[in-house]
Amino acid sequence: DAGVIQSPRHEVTEMGxxxxxxxxxxxxxxxxxxxxxxxxxxxxxxxxxxxxxPIDDSGMPEDRFSAKMPNASxxxxxxxxxxxxxxAVYFCASSRTAVNTEAFFGQGTRLTVV
Amino acid sequence: TQLLEQSPQFLSxxxxxxxxxYCNSSSVFSSLQWYRxxxxxxxxxxxxxxxxxxxxxxxxxxxxxxxxxxxxSLHITAAQPGDTGLYLCAGVAGxxxxxxxxxxxxxxxxx
Numbered sequence: 001d002a003g004v005i006q007s008p009r010h011e012v013t014e015m016g017x018x019x020x021x022x023x024x025x026x027x028x029x030x031x032x033x034x035x036x037x038x039x040x041x042x043x044x045x046x047x048x049x050x051x052x053x054p055i056d057d058s059g060m061p062e063d064r065f066s067a068k069m070p071n072a073s074x075x076x077x078x079x080x081x082x083x084x085x086x087x088a089v090y091f092c093a094s095s096r097t098a099v100n101t102e103a104f105f106g107q108g109t110r111l112t113v114v
Numbered sequence: 115t116q117l118l119e120q121s122p123q124f125l126s127x128x129x130x131x132x133x134x135x136y137c138n139s140s141s142v143f144s145s146l147q148w149y150r151x152x153x154x155x156x157x158x159x160x161x162x163x164x165x166x167x168x169x170x171x172x173x174x175x176x177x178x179x180x181x182x183x184x185x186x187s188l189h190i191t192a193a194q195p196g197d198t199g200l201y202l203c204a205g206v207a208g209x210x211x212x213x214x215x216x217x218x219x220x221x222x223x224x225x
Contacts, residue, residue: 031211033213041217042216042217042218043157043202043215043218045212045213045214045215048211048212048213050211055210055212056210056212091156093156093213095213101162101211102147102159103147103157103159103204103213105155105156105157105158106156107154107155107156108155108156
């Protein structure tokens, strides 16, 4: 298996622009997580899905952030409009539905908003 | 809100020394996981502890889950430069599989 695939690996955009991050989870995994990592805040859970349904989005910082999972093999995290404080590494992870199972992470998208 | 507090945040030691990293919470978790993250990569699972009081060993690493399932520790014996990295604890909340991470401990082992 190729693992969790995220794209792009790096994104530099200007303040005010729309940014879309993409994630392909591991086939057969039913849970998908979006995290944001910064030096100050560490690894923050933004939103997670079970069977393509958003279960908890309480970590989404503002209405500028939205996430979708139209099918079991694809998810997006969109920021519109982007701001410099959104600069961070965004990780997608997937796991099997059962509790206590391992989360497999992608390599992350490093977002820089200038 | 369930929070996990890790300590220390940074640790710089000499090769051969022992160290312990702590992960504490006021909340009960169904399990605790420990991950290690290398620069430019995502975290990778080291171990999962499920039962209160459980102890697991992975070579020179010993993981323990508190009796009340609110805290955990990672002990490394005779640290080596290859142990350098970011260590993260993560709690699985309830039956939903929600995975919450601590702030992480950055470990540097000098030769």
